[in-house]
Amino acid sequence: MSSHFNALPLEVILHILSYLPFEALVAFGGVSRASYRAHILCLRRLRLAVFEKRIHCMISHLQAGWATPEQVGKFAGDEDIRGDYTISIIQPNVKRIDHDAARKPSTKTNEPRSRSQSQQDRSRVQDQMIRMQNRVFTKLVNRYGPSLIKLEFMAYDIDIEGAQALSTKCQHTLRHLALRFEHPHIRDGYMRPSSWLHPAPASTVWNLLIGIGQYQGMGMSGLESLVMERAGITPWQLMMLVRNNPRLTVLKMRTCRGVQPEFLDWLGGVSRDTEEEDFLRTEDKCHVPGENLEVLWLENCHQIVTKSHEHPKDLAHDSCDLGLEWVRGLKNLKSLSLNECMNISSECVDRANQTIWKIDEVVLPYSYHSPDSTIEVDPALL
Template sequence: MANGFDLLPVEVLLMILSELPLPSLIAFGATSRRNFACHVLCMRRLHLGVFQKRIHATLAFLGKNSKAHCAPVILQPRYTRNNNKETESNDSPPSTPTTRSPSPPTTPTKRGHERLPPMSPGRDLLPCPPLESTIHAQNDVLARVLRRYGRSLIDLRFMAYDLAVHGANALVNFCGPKLQHLALCFEHPYVRTDTLTHTYWLRPAPTSAAWSALIRAGIPGKSMGGLCNLRSLTLERAGISAWQLRILVRQNRSLKVLKLRTCGAVQPSFVNWLGGLDRAMDERGEKRFDDIDTVPGRNLEVLWLENCDGISTLDPRDVTMSEDGMLDIGLNWVKNLKSLRSLSFYQCRNIDSALVARANEKIWRIPHLILPQHSPTESDIDQIEVDDDMD
């Protein structure tokens, strides 16, 4: 006998499901084949955070007021029964990057679908595994989630420690051209574990081959494949190189929003290319642009470059108030981004606030401008004094 949901048109059912919280939506999908297909189609926007402690996941989702489904996943160790007591399983070497995820193993359901780890706070993982194993386990969760929901997603935010190759491959294979909004957030200053130093989050991540997998670089016939319809891209503490970032931006010609924070790829070679100053050669140095007036960032409306020390302005002592033409030296690529409505240099220590403000007044005239501000350095943190008598 059909229930009330079976009598509803699919369009109406999807509207109802889009208002459900994530646990209820997943529970609904487990009731029947039709409901499973409907709940997958309804997963359009997903914010996925994978951490080792409940408090870290809670902090990561603070202030995320959006219509996206928020899914905190807590990594859990495997447990085996030993003399009627639970002990942590050590059946695989934890120190190698190829270690399997410490989250519970997947089990097939009655309909043959892979069971995902619970998207709710779980038991904290103690003691902490090596950093490489944690990153591998986090990307295991990402790959498993995208295998089920990737083809319906248009908006994805992934919060973890870093991107691995198999996580990047999952983004390309299961999301592909349908994904329009992507945020990869790997900067979490509130995370404190025994495997991380106190300055770990202040430095850009080292370059990684995972970003080549994301842009399909080096694969014959697929060098310009992968994600190609992004409208917004946010990268926080991403180990992407300037060359890889140029490829990623160029193959997403509809990009309107670009937010980069603590990224070593923000170098003069990238921003000059973005503003069309380096348009004589393409990113491989082999061919010229077809249109000499082409500016790769001409469609950008929002550009945020935050906590990036690779770009700088002139020393204020070298510029007099009458030299308006010299104000944007080092940032003269900005004036070619004609569509910009918002620009941020927040926490860029090598950019002078007074010069940026004057350049915007005289040259750029961007409506929303966030000036650079001082951010703590490693030496600043080392000099912080703590009163032991404070309660």
């Protein structure tokens, strides 16, 4: 029976295998060398979540849109789309013992532990957790990376091992990449609750995805969509990553360190004139790096500031987007989200889009200090 199955055309074999759940697909891959090659080629889209608790996976799946409330009970191995595999891995409980041991002093003493010692212990265990998450990620990418066209990774951060596997195994074939490191619902793990409010620390790990310095020959070059949440990538690293992926049409960034004016000005082809101390558009003089973008989401990024935040109504028609001039260079943009960007005026964004940008879909930022904002209360509750 196995010989008859392997005699089928490869396209037919892959079509049949695409109906299998992940566990059955892996089991099939262990039957023979031919089966192993076929099962690797079959896996084209992979979503991987590595957490400490099952409840963390469930909530993260809901927030990322990986599952609906009706699917939460069976999210561990079922796929909504044929061939779109979602894998959830819970770390072994033995690591919790290491965590508890790390909190205990090494010698018997009645003196309380200093705050710096507790922070060092928490940081050490947090780094250990991130290494474990990336070790799982690396194993899967090393096996299935060359055949993947879409990959999503949900964890606490990426380290050098995970970045190296991603930049070598998925270098030219991967089209859609999502790195989701923001999970504010997790408050009982190794990460401090306040950690989710800010981008991860800056790191040279991102240089592997760019392919610079000692990492020449590595890096991503075929991406069409890129999603990053709570990433520590710097503005310069983000510039290089976008530059190396000219086919990029979707860029979604949330709580990312690299979303700063210097990156956005570069993305929209805007340069600063040091003599006049003003922003000048240069799309007619040079190539605009972000001209192919159709979707740009910049959420919870507080480094973006509108110059007209206080008195938007007093500005001239062509100056209502001061601080956001880079949007003008993104001629193909169809969707722009500035959700939760606290230093941007919603009124300015709305006016600029109506008069200058003309983008089909714009998500306005929150307006925390609007004098006209009111909260309606049901009279029956008073």
